[in-house]
Every structure is written in structure tokens, then in C-alpha cells.
Amino acid sequence: MPTYIVEVLIENKPLARDPEGETIYRDLILRGGYDSVRSVRVGKLLRFEIESNSAEEAEKIAVKMCNDLRIYNPVVHTYRVEIRGTRNE
């Protein structure tokens, strides 16, 4: 059975302020002279290796897991699941 690499990206909802992103933007990026950058949001990336018969099934497992175990907090987070191919043995 192949092993799929599945990434889950967790971000604050647009309404919830992200002070870490704001600080990086203000004190690093703008000070560093990158004036064309308009904003930064910081998130969290979890990379899973999931054994399954297909990419669709691997994604399904990841989505179910994120909801069952509250990997993200629906009150304040959005999340995105992406398949990044299979692991090379």
C-alpha cells in the first residue's frame, strides 16, 4: 500500500488578529525594505505520512482526523488539506 504525504495547513480566520504575522510584517519585512509586501499571516503546517489505497482516501482520513481530534480549532482556524505525492521508499 502506498504512503501518501498529506499536508494540513492551519491559519487564523481573517477576523482573528495574528500578532505574530503583524510583528514579522512591521518589524522585519517593512524595516527590511520590502515595501511591496502587503501582509503576512502565520500558520501551522503538519505533514502526515498516511498509508492508503488512493490519494482520495488519504485525504479523507486526514480530514476526518482533523475534525475528530480537533487538530484545528473551528472557532478560530481555517484549515486546508493537500496531497504532496507519495513517499519514495
Next chain:
Amino acid sequence: MFIPTAWKLGELEMNDIRVAVIRFPGSNCDLDTVYVLQRVLGVDARLVWHRDFKDDAWDAVIIPGGFSYGDYLRAGAIAARSPAMKHVREMAKEGKPVLGICNGFQILVESELLPGALLMNSTLKFICKWVTIRTETNRTAFTRSIPRGKLLKIPIAHIQGRYYIDEKSLRELEDNDQIVFRYVNDNGEVVEEANPNGSVSNIAGVCNLEGNVLGLMPHPERASERILSPFGTDHGKLIFESMIDYIRRYL
């Protein structure tokens, strides 16, 4: 389990109220909480390792502060999925008092026993200082002996304490009288300068609809003896005394 010898249970005169303080890996102020309950209030309080915690035999349960599981993923997220929290949920359903202090509040929020979320402080810094909070309601098991509007001096110590909830849910909290404490200035006014962490509406503590589950970021167990307070106050004790009064009347 380590308990300082001076606290050996046999040496204490304790009443018949039994309160569990759950210890997760990374809990702190758990012994302070047991100490206050036993030594200051005479309650039969016990420290219980989370794997050993069952909902029978306890009148109330307290989830202490700290950094359970190293705050990995999010503060409280891993402890919230532990079997111990299933038992806490049962006690909450039975109407027994459930108190979450600091990390305990984060665990109750992540368990969905309380609404909202607790995010990184707006300053991105760990804040450890005494603040003033205002008692917004006395219909809860933990504020029934405190007059509405009473100002309490109490310390905070956290980095993920910024209470967040969307506007619609905030209105519901207000309509249902679920906001229990707000950060205020010395005059009791809700102002931005008194908000240490950027919490929505200066919220420091909320309860469930029924009022038997309370979570708050400040540490009442660090403010229950006059000698520990720079103001000579013992306001934290009022919260525990309310809980005892509630247990005596209703359980």
C-alpha cells in the same frame, strides 16, 4: 506522587467536601490549589494523576494551570482529548462545579465545555502580573457569594490568554450572562489599558449556560492568602468559597 510531608492528610482537619485537582504532565499550581483548599478552606482536596481520574466520588473538579503536554499543537488541545476529560464532561453534565484555571481554562475551551478560543497574547509576550478583574455575574457556582461588580485583585501568568470569539457569539454570551470576569482598571472601568492580552471585550473568564463550569485566566489559588498579595487581599478565596457554598446547598 510527591506531596510535601507537612500536608499529610492525617494531620489536617477536613470537612466532607471532596474536590479533585487533576494533574496532567506539565501542570503547575496544582499543589498550590490543593494547599489552598486543604489548608485555607479545610476541604478534602486531592491531587489526582489524569490517568487515574474518574468522575465518581468527587463533589467538584479543578483543572489547574501550567503547560499540559508542553502546549504542543495549541495550549490545552492534547489534554482536551484525554480520557480524564470524558469524566470531567460527565461531572459537568451532572451539574457539579468544574473550574479551569489558566491552562485549565484552555483545556475546557478546547474540550468545547466552554465557548470561544484562547490565542497568543497580542503582545506575544508571557505576562506575569497582578491585575484587577470585575465580577460580571453572581449566578455561577463560583461567584454566588461575590457581589456583582466586585473588583478582585488577582495575578495572571500566561502567553496564550487572548480570549477570542466572533461577534455574534459574543452577543450570545452577553445575552446569556456567561461572561463572568472582565479585566478593568482600578476604577472598575472596562478600558483598553486594563486589557493585558488583547482579549475580546476584556474577557478574563466565562461560564457555560448552566453556570457550573467556569474557566478563567487569572490564578485564584495564588491570591487566597493575604500574605501572598501585594495589596494584602485574599480575593481568590471568594471563588473557592462560592464553590463550597454551592456544593453545600445543591449537592
